[in-house]
Amino acid sequence: MSTLATTSKSSWRELLRYSGWIIAGLVVVASIIGYLSNAQVTTSMLASTLRQSTPLILGALCGLLCERTGVVNIGIEGQMLFSAFIGFLANVYTGNLVIAVAAAILAGMLVGGLHAFMAVYLKMDQIIAGTVINILALGLTGFFYTAGLTTEGKLQPINLGPLADLPLVGPVLFNNPPITYMAIILVFVMHYVLFFTQWGLRTRAVGEHPSAADTVGINVNRMRYINVIIAGGIAGLAGGFLTLEAVGSFERAMTNGRGFVALAVMIFGKWTPFGAWGAALLFGFASALQTQLQFIGTIEIPHQFIGMLPYVLTIVVLAGLVGRSRPPAAVGKPYETD
């Protein structure tokens, strides 16, 4: 009896281990079937999924870098909003999109620095620190925003030559604006840095067992400062995506909870970049479906219920998964030497 239980348990574990690949395989099969039955809708759905997932994966990468280093960041929403605003202003006043993207990233790093200051130096409750950032960003952007500012334009898709001519894959993957490409590249970079470099090893050590890391000579607080500031830059890129690539203009509170959804994405992805990417694509798909349903308009569902979809999905994901995925051990605790 007991042996049977162990075998079935371990085979389940084996299945879980490859669940990412299984889901990916199913998605590929489903897309091909979809493409063969209705090429246009499938292509636009998948392209929209990728675009909707971009701010989520960037936000989640910000969150996971912070948490891997031991700092909870629920201020991603505020970081995104503030940098979206600064990027927009830079675009308005310089008309140069490269400068605007850089400004958004710098703004994100600045807010990340504030978060690190509160979490590491002031040893504030980190959830409160994040809340301070969210409320401050909402207030500052609201106060300094004046209606009627216009911009020269927004980031346009870059066509990657022959790759973009491939059926289905081409228009979905190889004909995107720059921040979408950067988000995809960052997933790979983050994976490499976290798991294959000395910096990543140290970052994870600081997040799991800061006193052990301190014993071997790693400067815990310095690691946390730098990682939280870099993570802020990534959230800044997400903010830049909103005003410089997706919409082209700024609106009050335009982040609409994406920063918090990104946290659910991070948890769903078990604090790994590829896991988070998969989760972000799932949420992106929910948003794309929402837009598609509203667009068709044949199904009699009130738009408010379609609009709730990503938020309901977040709760379901959290409820189903939080117990099973483990956060870094030292997350949320300021490091104090005795």
Add this chain to the structure above:
Amino acid sequence: MTTKTPTEPGQERLKQFLLAAAIPITAVLLAALIGAILLILSGADPIAAYSALIKGSFGSERAFGRTLEKATPLILGGLAVAFAFKGGLFNIGGQGQLLFGAIIAGALGFGISGLPFVIHMPLALLGGALAGALYATISGALKAFTGAHEVITTIMLNFIAINITDFLANGVWKDTSGIVARTPAILETAAIPRLGTNMPLGFFIAAFIAFLVWYLLFRTTLGFEIRTVGLNNHAAHYAGITVARITILTMGISGFLAGMGGAIETLGVVGRFQPGFNVGLGFDGITIALLARTNPLAVIPAAILIGAMQGGASQMQFDAKVSFEIIDVIQALILFFVSAEMIVRYILRIRADQGGSVTLSTGWGQG
């Protein structure tokens, strides 16, 4: 705690009280100072702005009544957050609970007729509060049974509540006599009246609730259990407290308070439910709870302060041509300085063991 020169116990308590009050007061002054700098940067005159703000909030009996009116839902919103903090939970979903409280109170207020005031008004008020309680219980149960962190679930529930109340105000409960998406006006028997010409009765109800919350937390067994879970849920578990039960109850009561905040706003101020009318009240609750250092009685003056800022904001916009969003910035700065006690303690030269401190929530890890 032995002192060489024994002081009168009353004097000692007064000293403790002043030390405890010094930190939030300094935080408010620092926030006002930085707010003034921002005003100068944006080309406005901070002295003119602040004096217009004070004139608009305390300058006349009418202004003071408006301040108390604004403070009323803020007391309940602040109590909701403070109460949850005492149980180790961060209820950031006051907004959603408040919306449910507001719309249910509105529906009970226009939907039932023929009841006398003494039954109708309390019924609508408690109905709204219960709606908030039920809504918050979702997050409490998710936390207790699955470990899903309440910060994210309550925020998601905020967005869901906006959609659902919007749907209701546009659909079944829409006021068909107009084109605006809102519920019909509540009946006279459900409205919370004013005392005299300006004093809102709702304020005194809210202040009374603050006393009840204080009593519940510090004078009852349930309150003791809630505070024990808040301080250390493992210790509470070993002491024989069912942590899951307390978590759900804490969240439910917190939602009850937030829901009542929405209900009191509908019944005493707006007179009906209108989408987008009470946005932001949930976040204000966090600032107020921390400004009051999670003490239910201190929530009353903290809410009056924030209420005064909001009540005087339109006067400030009118007199000094300053956009009222500066109030949001100052509120965020207050929140920053209250939570960044280290800065304030440094300025006031208060040692860490003086003036008391508050324990708040922890990270995701705590099961």
